[in-house]
Amino acid sequence: MSGHDVTLEWPDGRSETVEVGPQETVLEAALRERIRLPYDCRKGTCTACVGRVRSVGEDHDGSDESPDAANAVDYRRPPRALEESDRADGYALLCIAHPRADCRIEVGPMVRSQLGDSPWG
Numbered sequence: 580m581s582g583h584d585v586t587l588e589w590p591d592g593r594s595e596t597v598e599v600g601p602q603e604t605v606l607e608a609a610l611r612e613r614i615r616l617p618y619d620c621r622k623g624t625c626t627a628c629v630g631r632v633r634s635v636g637e638d639h640d641g642s643d644e645s646p647d648a649a650n651a652v653d654y655r656r657p658p659r660a661l662e663e664s665d666r667a668d669g670y671a672l673l674c675i676a677h678p679r680a681d682c683r684i685e686v687g688p689m690v691r692s693q694l695g696d697s698p699w700g
């Protein structure tokens with residue numbers, strides 16, 4: 580199984596596309612490509628790395644069903660810093676997130692401020 584192309588989008592209009600391998604998280608793939616993203620704990624507990632899935636492309640895993648923004652990623656470990664409602668809104672902790680399909684994700688510190696106060700913050 581190959582990876583998925585994830586397009587990272589910043590509020591200033593910049594975007595970068597990285598291929599995230601099957602064993603990689605979005606953050607790991609971005610760092611490998613020397614793309615700077617905010618992060619801190621890398622364990623899913625702080626929200627520093629949070630992004631918001633904007634759209635999900637074709638699912639290349641052979642299934643007919645494309646995941647929507649709320650389940651565009653699988654997690655390496657429980658995303659403790661996110662509420663269910665945050666996940667339903669498309670927020671994803673990129674340090675522990677494996678994309679399930681090609682997708683576009685809004686990134687940068689602004690996304691975290693939209694998320695609001697985290698009890699883990």
Ligand code: FES
Nearest residue numbers: 619621625628674
């Ligand atoms: S870096 Fe802390 S949740 Fe991702």
